[in-house]
Amino acid sequence: MKNFKIIIEYDGSRYNGWQKQGNTKNTIEYKFLEILKKMTGKKVEIFASGRTDSGVHAKGQVANFKIDTEMSAEDILSYINTYLPEDRRVLSCTEENERFHSRLNAIKKTYMYRIYKGKPPVFERKYVYSINERLDFSAMKEASKHFIGKYDFKSFCTKQKMKKSTVREIYSLDITEKNNEIDIIISGNGFLYNMVRIISGTLLAVGKGELSPSAIPEIISVQNREKAGETLPPNGLCLMSVEY
């Protein structure tokens, strides 16, 4: 068996996420399973670095699958892209050693959340969250520093009954402002369910003046979802890269 790693970009607008519990075929994953079955004549499992939620986009999702094949990585890339609809694309395909696993071996993931003040550029409208309020950017920048480090991020997780650890490490959180767009770029060793969208919503609340930047450490420490900001909509979120 050969183990192939693929890097994928997708417009998540019309999908129920990478993979959904239950029976829907309307997932990013589903078409890959179909294509791999067509290509190999067998049922193939595919493992992603993580499930992106319904409506979330990716420019650098990573997945791997093991197959018996004489095809080159380049041929596989071309084959999959031929059958993928135009809102999904494989950017690269490489053969890895047999132990490589896209989720278990990931050491760093980077997401971007895009906020646009006012009516967004029409060509970007599906990929930004637009708001009408003015934001205090320097307060948001101040607040962002408090997220960096290793903490229990339970306050930033939609699912409150986690059996597994809710401790994660955020390596960096950069906020940039250009024209009317504010981008939140966050890297960490992993993220809880909705964590990036809740952190972004909390930073937005700071920008609106509803929260003080200095309130962040307290919000983290209380481990209570209700104390953090809202979960921002999925369309502003994009999985940028996964590192190994």
Add this chain to the structure above:
Amino acid sequence: MKNFKIIIEYDGSRYNGWQKQGNTKNTIEYKFLEILKKMTGKKVEIFASGRTDSGVHAKGQVANFKIDTEMSAEDILSYINTYLPEDRRVLSCTEENERFHSRLNAIKKTYMYRIYKGKPPVFERKYVYSINERLDFSAMKEASKHFIGKYDFKSFCTKQKMKKSTVREIYSLDITEKNNEIDIIISGNGFLYNMVRIISGTLLAVGKGELSPSAIPEIISVQNREKAGETLPPNGLCLMSVEY
């Protein structure tokens, strides 16, 4: 009466162009007419710099309209944007002198045609024309020089029974290649029906080796649509700017 100039961007994907002969409401123009009527209580005419075809995009279409109003240009901008769907947006609104006319006073228009070799980036898929052939970029660049100047461009016009002059002046034609994308950026004093898409199709034929760069002057001089390349699809085309 005050005369307002607006600069507009739109995703033309789902529209039958700026304005259609006949009765369809599915045009870029139609919603503007509705909004201006709602805003002023009267029927208002709006004049665009030119009609973009069905499926063609714009980042800098210009239009003007004359209304009696106490509203500021900024208020008008905000009002129109509130009622426009998210695939259309007004970028600016300014009051001009009463003689300003967006079509009659235009001195330079710039279009871009985007060709992508291979499966296009998913976030750009609606705005590029994708092909699978390899292209000879330097031949295309060589060919592009022959279009610059004042010529009768009848060979590059879909409508062959033009009563008006088919002479136009092309000020510049730049071709750039970056990664897998080739962009054709063309400026002139005006363009015939489908002219940019036919010039792009002719350059594409050169890139594929079906035409020699040196054939261009002959194609121009014969004034015969059949000698030029195909009319490329509308989705790769965007009206970038209009100058006065």
